Amino acid sequence: MKNPYIPYPVKLTKVEVATEDKSLRNFEMEFLNPDHAKEFKYLPGQFAELSIAGYGESPIGIASSPTEGDRLLFTVSKAGVVTTKLHNMEVDDVMGVRGPLGNWYPLESMEGKDIVIIAGGYAVTTLRSTMLWLMDPENRKKYGDITFIYGARTPGMLLYRDEMAEWAKRSDINCHITIDKEVPGWEGLVGFVPTITEQVAPKPDNAVSLICGPPVMIKFTQPVLDKLGWQGDQIIMSLENRMKCGIGICGRCNVGPYYVCKDGPVFTKAQLDELPKEY
Amino acid sequence: MPTTNEQIRTTAKKLLEEKTVDCVIGYKKGTVPMREQPFFAYTPEQADELIWSGFCTNNLANFLIGRKDKVAVIAQGCVSRNIVGLIQEKQIRRDQVYIIGLHSPGMLDHWKIQARFPNKRIDQVVEEDDQILVKGPGLEEQVPRKDVRRDNCLTCVQRNPVIYDQLIGEPGQETGGGNIDKVAAPWEQLSSDERWQKFEQSFKDCIRCYACRDACPLCYCNECFVDESHPQWCGKTQEEADVFTFHILRAFHCAGRCTDCGACESACPVGIKMRRLTSKIEKDIRDMYGYQAGMDMEATPPLSVYQPNDPEDFMLK
Amino acid sequence: MSDKILSKTEIGSFLDKIKADYQIHAPVQKDLELVWAPIDQAEELVWEFSNTDLSPKSYFFPQTESLMHFKNNSQDPEGLIMKEESPLEKPRALLNIRPCDAKAFQVLDKVFCRDEKSLDVYWKDKRDKTLLIGLACNNPCPTCFCTSMNCGPHHEEGLDILLTDLGDRLLVHSVTDKGQALTANLSKAGQEDINEASRNKEQAEASITSQVKMDNINSRNVLELYEHPVWDQVHESCINCGTCTYFCPTCHCFDIQDETQGDFGRRVRNWDTCMSWLFTHHTSGHNPRGTKKDRVRQRFMHKFKYMPIKLEGAVGCVGCGRCTRKCPVNIDVREVVSSMNS
Secondary structure, three states: OOOOOOOEEEEEEEEEEOOOOOOEEEEEEEEOOHHHHHHOOOOOOOEEEEEEOOOEEEEEEOOOOHHHOOOEEEEEEOOOHHHHHHHOOOOOOEEEEEEEEOOOOOOOOOOOOEEEEEEEHHHHHHHHHHHHHHHOHHHHOOOOOEEEEEEEOOHHHOOOHHHHHHHHHOOOOEEEEEEOOOOOOOOOEEOOHHHHHHHHOOOOOOEEEEEEOOHHHHHHHHHHHHHHOOOHHHEEEEOOOOOOOOOOOOOOOEEOOEEOOOOOOEEEHHHHHOOOOOO | OOOHHHHHHHHHHHHHHOOOOOEEEEEEEEEEOOEEEEEEEOOHHHHOOEEOOOOOOOOHHHHOOOOOOOEEEEEOHHHHHHHHHHHHOOOOOHHHEEEEEEOOOOOEOHHHHHHOOOOOOOOEEEEEOOEEEEEEOOEEEEEEHHHHEOHHHHOOOOOOOOOOOEEEOOOOOOOOOOOHHHHHOHHHHOOHHHHHHHHHHHHOOOOOOOHHHHHOOOOOOOOOHHHOOOOOOOOOOOOHHHHHHHHHHHHHHOOOOOOOOOHHHHHOOOOOOOHHHHHHHHHHHHHHHOOOOOOOOOOOOHHHOOOOOOOOOOOOO | OOOEEEEHHHHHHHHHHHHOOOEEEEEEEEOOEEEEEEOOOHHHOOOOOOOOOOOHHHHOOOOEEEEEEEEOOOOOOOOOOOEEOOOOOOOEEEEEEOHHHHHHHHHHHHHHEOOOOOEOHHHHHHHHOEEEEEEOOOOOOOOOOHHHOOOOOOOOOOOOEEEEEOOOEEEEEEOOHHHHHHHOOOEEOOHHHHHHHHHHHHHHHHHOOOOOOOHHHHHOOHHHHHOOOHHHHHOOOOOOOOHHHHHOOOOOOEEEEEEEEOOEEEEEEEEOOOOOHHHHOOOOOOOOOOOHHHHHHHHHHHHHHHHHHHOOOOOOOOOOOHHHHHOOOOOOHHHHHHHHOO
């Protein structure tokens, strides 16, 4: 009987500041025990509980893609007790990872379709995982057009900026990276994500959209998609809520009858429309 | 001569019909023996359900906090003192509250009543002047009311409301009969070790439900100290250290503010007598500052203010 | 499996048989209260009671339970690596548990042992090692409404053995093989004993006056119930304490925290309540259930709507009435559910 509360021991292999205001850091980690790496089979969209003994756990979306190997990448915002401690940790420090938890983006049912990814701020983490997975040669051919729309406040707040610059060069992806307001030296798009989405005007025909971002972005992007004719079951979102057990037992992360940690965090808009907005 | 219930209902109906208030906060008949339900009457029809009895054991001032409308509230002595306190602490405004004052009959303690009939189920308690009639399967017995009054009511110093917009019934005897200094702090006589033993014994059954805190009109912090995480003042377990920390710190947070209303002890589902702590603290406040919470709107609570010549040798080298 | 009969004078030897493999716990009188405690002799047992105040769920889900511990020392080679706690050593028997409490464990099994990924080993370990010998209610209390909650005063679900008190003797009905094995050597019950127990059951069920209907709750959808006017009214008197949650045999929410003292550290879980504002509070400051109305609504929606949806129809309530008896402001679950159903 596997104990679902015990984290796998890992150690940090890379720590870097991810944004100009230093509020976000990228953490790459590897399992101390290679058998655990084999057990930790995950798909884009899932999350893990980052465990720091003596401080607690924090549920963070997995930013790495399983196509990248055994190491895991998490991009973490400094917010409370656990994440503050994490931001003070260094390469070779030992901590724990519990997971993979939650459901994943329905990549199989998305095969043969066009994919539109709309991301804002640091919610782009699991969508990085998704993009890398989609761009993997084994997978790319199974999907139609891929459109990637991502915005942050300033160029310095864009995550994975260098990687995305490479994506933009690819001919098999339509990349639209934007910042909120004009900044000298920035030659890319300027405008909020909903505005850019309206300009890009992704068509809903045989397409699926993955949206992840702060509530205000979702609020203004939704009407844009409505106008273009997108239906609730084509729009896929990822929620977050306060969590503890991560496996649907402790009772706190529920949205109606469903636990964000177990029945989510990935839900379709059609599903969410039938549920109370407790997230 | 209309009964207290009738007078309360008439008063409430008039206030609601004339839109003097939006809501009348009182009690309605409980669905279990020995406890009435705090009730919010918004219409004259609802006002007909209002009652008053010896089992109105909550502190209705608790329900005033955070309200944006104009409300009337039924308030006996201690509750009216808490209303004064809340106004002093700027949690409510005087013009928001229409106080329907009345003399307290002294509340009843369901633990004491049950203790007289161990193992027997009590289905109903009827109050009859100075007796109560206790009924259940195979049980029908009278008990003198004074024997089962709530502890704090025995030593009450203010049974009449200190402030009101309207008084129901006549003012009555001011005190509960007991000597609050002698009776309120029974552990004062004990040695330090004995006190700790008593304390351990009394609080070990606590299940951290926070009913005492949540029933108390003094505890209105948006973030209670038990919920803070950096720093974390108090652990969340049921282990002694954490339980004791919670109770001791909460008692001190009530210092100089507690009116000894007894709502905490009535709310506690496991019968803990947490007033052992606050009654001692309030006795010290009376001895050191000559102050009793909530008696006088114009008074300044001693622990909320300082004078330039306050002693400071105990904290400065 | 035929029913057996056990004279109250023979209980001692029945207990001896159980004691060989199990540590026995039962409700016993301690001062004014009826509490669960280990027992050794038949004389300690109580036969006339309604129910304990606190439910026996602590036997499987203690209020405070260490999940794992670690050496709080990064220099140590094993430092900061979590070690599981030891499983339960000695099996236990819960004697004279009421059918509602036993049924509650069945409901909670669906929560704690949902599937392979959500298998709470701490709950399961203790459940597997505990025998449940129930005592049927001959005199349900006025606040009981178990018959409305897929349960009843003589309900067998979740028990290994059901005892029915016939005065000077007990009818012993085995429900599971474990129970059967334990009662194999008792004398067979006569038809009269069986009939008397049957009459007790009928009388007990008929005496339950609180009927709580859930037909409309079952047929309405989530958002309809969510917007029901009952929430505006019931939340006002609620003081958002945890009394109902902690006394309830089917409430299962908990919090997980790390604690350290010097070189020792542990990850501990404690009962938590959805009544607390902190329960759903995001570190960012956002709180999806930020108002009292949200939280009060959550508790009832969870138990009477969300759980049946998620757990194949299992209601998060067994009608024991503890919440109603203990609530400091007398919020009556029967009234609330009836309002939800109206």
